[in-house]
Amino acid sequence: MDANFWIIQIFNGVSYGALLFLVGSGLSLIFGVMRIVNLAHGSYFILGGYIAISVIATTGSWVLSVPVAALAVAILGLLMERVFLRPLGFDPLRQVLLTVGFSFIFQQAALDIWGGNNMDIAPPAVLKNSILVGGVYLPAYRIFMIALAAAIGLVLWLFLEKTRIGAAVRATVDDAQMARGIGIDTNRISMFIFALGASLAAIGGVIGGAFLGIYPGLDFEVLPVAFAVVIIGGMGSLGGAAIGALLVGIADDFGRALFPELAYFSLYAPMVVMLAVKPTGLFGRD
Amino acid sequence: MTRAINILTLVVLLAVFAVLVPYTGSFGILLSTRILVFAILAMSLDILLGYTGLASMGHAAYLGIGAYLAAILASKYHFGLDWTFWLVVVFGTLLGAAAAAFFGLFAIRATGVYFIMITLALSQCVWGLAYRWNSLTGGDNGINILRRPSVGIQLSNNVTFFYLVLAFFAASLLILYVLVRSPFGRSLKGIREREVRMGILGYNVWLHKYIAFVIAGGFGGLAGVLWAHTNGIVTPEDVNITTSVDALLVVVLGGAGTLVGSLIGSAVVLVLREYLSALVPWWQYVLGAVYVLTIFYLPTGLMGISKRIRQILAKSSKESVALLPSGPLGSRGC
Numbered sequence: 124m125d126a127n128f129w130i131i132q133i134f135n136g137v138s139y140g141a142l143l144f145l146v147g148s149g150l151s152l153i154f155g156v157m158r159i160v161n162l163a164h165g166s167y168f169i170l171g172g173y174i175a176i177s178v179i180a181t182t183g184s185w186v187l188s189v190p191v192a193a194l195a196v197a198i199l200g201l202l203m204e205r206v207f208l209r210p211l212g213f214d215p216l217r218q219v220l221l222t223v224g225f226s227f228i229f230q231q232a233a234l235d236i237w238g239g240n241n242m243d244i245a246p247p248a249v250l251k252n253s254i255l256v257g258g259v260y261l262p263a264y265r266i267f268m269i270a271l272a273a274a275i276g277l278v279l280w281l282f283l284e285k286t287r288i289g290a291a292v293r294a295t296v297d298d299a300q301m302a303r304g305i306g307i308d309t310n311r312i313s314m315f316i317f318a319l320g321a322s323l324a325a326i327g328g329v330i331g332g333a334f335l336g337i338y339p340g341l342d343f344e345v346l347p348v349a350f351a352v353v354i355i356g357g358m359g360s361l362g363g364a365a366i367g368a369l370l371v372g373i374a375d376d377f378g379r380a381l382f383p384e385l386a387y388f389s390l391y392a393p394m395v396v397m398l399a400v401k402p403t404g405l406f407g408r409d
Numbered sequence: 410m411t412r413a414i415n416i417l418t419l420v421v422l423l424a425v426f427a428v429l430v431p432y433t434g435s436f437g438i439l440l441s442t443r444i445l446v447f448a449i450l451a452m453s454l455d456i457l458l459g460y461t462g463l464a465s466m467g468h469a470a471y472l473g474i475g476a477y478l479a480a481i482l483a484s485k486y487h488f489g490l491d492w493t494f495w496l497v498v499v500f501g502t503l504l505g506a507a508a509a510a511f512f513g514l515f516a517i518r519a520t521g522v523y524f525i526m527i528t529l530a531l532s533q534c535v536w537g538l539a540y541r542w543n544s545l546t547g548g549d550n551g552i553n554i555l556r557r558p559s560v561g562i563q564l565s566n567n568v569t570f571f572y573l574v575l576a577f578f579a580a581s582l583l584i585l586y587v588l589v590r591s592p593f594g595r596s597l598k599g600i601r602e603r604e605v606r607m608g609i610l611g612y613n614v615w616l617h618k619y620i621a622f623v624i625a626g627g628f629g630g631l632a633g634v635l636w637a638h639t640n641g642i643v644t645p646e647d648v649n650i651t652t653s654v655d656a657l658l659v660v661v662l663g664g665a666g667t668l669v670g671s672l673i674g675s676a677v678v679l680v681l682r683e684y685l686s687a688l689v690p691w692w693q694y695v696l697g698a699v700y701v702l703t704i705f706y707l708p709t710g711l712m713g714i715s716k717r718i719r720q721i722l723a724k725s726s727k728e729s730v731a732l733l734p735s736g737p738l739g740s741r742g743c
Binding site: 158160162207211215216217219220221223224225226227228230231234235343346347350351354383384385386387388389390391392394395396398399402 | 464466518527534538542543654661691694696698699700703
């Protein structure tokens with residue numbers, strides 16, 4: 124195990140973390156703003172991937188597939204939130220069962236539309252090369268993933284910290300009742316955040332589809348990992364989601380490389396410990 | 410008086426079930442056996458969800474622990490295939506309880522959504538081991554159990570095995586029924602309704618929840634041992650989120666806090682998953698719809714329907730205002 128091994132593992136972990144950030148930040152925002160435990164979040168991920176596959180098949184444009192998938196899934200999430208989750212009120216158990224029911228329905232729909240085969244999303248040729256960085260060849264696509272996640276994270280951060288709506292979102296996370304009291308329309312904030320979270324997961328599906336593939340059952344593989352990210356980082360915190368995604372990405376990668384038999388255990392055991400010691404996560408607030 | 414009638418009805422229905430099942434063909438017998446085993450798992454979850462108000466999203470962990478124990482002992486050590494099967498039943502129950510005793514140290518402190526998350530994380534740990542610890546668990550392929558035990562009687566006969574599982578179901582139901590009607594069970598209900606008040610009254614809330622958690626884990630482990638021998642194979646799928654969530658649905662659909670509701674819920678969910686899936690390719694729409702409709706239209710489950718009708722009748726005859734009991738799915742905050 125020389126230095127190159129560590130560099131490549133850390134790089135792989137960070138790039139996987141970049142993907143997890145896209146899925147986890149949406150889940151975290153949705154929970155933070157609306158206290159909704161959304162088990163359909165993995166479905167948004169694979170639906171994003173599937174829609175991108177269709178867009179690429181019809182138009183041939185990978186670049187176009189990202190916004191189309193994000194928008195389509197955002198609308199789907201919006202409908203789910205307005206029609207079903209909103210009337211339900213705050214009860215985690217009922218939210219869990221309702222959103223799981225939806226993820227089964229989405230699973231079946233995906234199977235009917237796209238079939239049961241493992242599908243691949245081909246990124247543009249430019250991203251298929253490897254780039255020599257400091258004596259190590261690194262795949263350009265993974266560098267792109269890191270850059271994209273960083274860019275999206277930065278935009279989200281600027282939006283949350285510097286804009287008026289962002290401030291309203293943060294106020295709703297901290298104390299929804301108080302926020303309503305001072306005239307913030309938390310109803311619309313919730314709607315907006317749910318759509319945003321769903322579209323982030325869909326973008327994750329398009330980006331991640333290129334190296335995970337898109338196949339039935341991937342939704343329930345991604346979902347618990349996304350929850351691990353959210354729990355370790357702290358629900359409702361963007362910075363927390365970023366740190367959580369990096370930690371989980373690196374832990375997962377080293378777990379697979381160093382002790383494969385305990386790979387997933389080494390991912391979820393920290394989640395248990397975090398919940399037991401500090402349920403609000405590294406950056407969450409009560 | 411009504412209680413005696415209820416119990417009598419249940420006994421008669423179970424007896425009719427026991428007599429009819431052998432005529433349903435090998436598929437029907439195996440499906441009925443699975444329904445009973447899953448009902449044991451769901452009843453143990455009902456102790457947490459329906460009686461203590463703890464929504465555990467990781468109950469598949471105990472099913473997996475019991476099942477993998479039985480499968481590993483049978484395939485690697487040829488243990489548990491003769492009279493030692495009874496020992497495996499005991500070990501499976503104890504290991505499930507021991508796992509819950511360990512998990513409970515982490516989980517019980519958490520409430521509401523954090524309890525859901527931590528039980529999910531714990532069961533994912535078990536799933537992770539089942540999925541990746543190839544040398545012990547066979548990884549993704551799981552473990553095949555080549556034959557069922559022969560304990561003086563041949564359990565490889567599906568009908569015989571069905572009656573054995575039915576006996577385990579009836580015994581579990583009886584034990585859990587006695588448990589929830591005991592002073593301990595009443596305290597659990599008290600915790601479900603008003604946790605803070607129970608604490609103020611001097612009850613050790615943590616300990617009550619912990620003991621309920623351990624008991625539920627024990628019966629989960631028992632269900633696991635039976636599950637392994639029913640199916641003849643144990644795979645990581647038995648431990649994944651879908652199984653845990655199915656168990657939750659079974660309890661809620663049947664009626665949380667009723668115990669026997671689990672049998673009805675289990676029958677509905679497993680018939681959908683195994684019978685309907687063989688008939689039509691679009692069965693998952695139905696399963697998803699059952700989840701959604703249960704949440705919106707059956708907050709007290711299928712068992713709650715008769716109660717509701719009775720209350721409506723009583724209301725119209727007596728003009729008295731009968732309130733629905735606030736079940737675990739009532740509109741309480743956390």
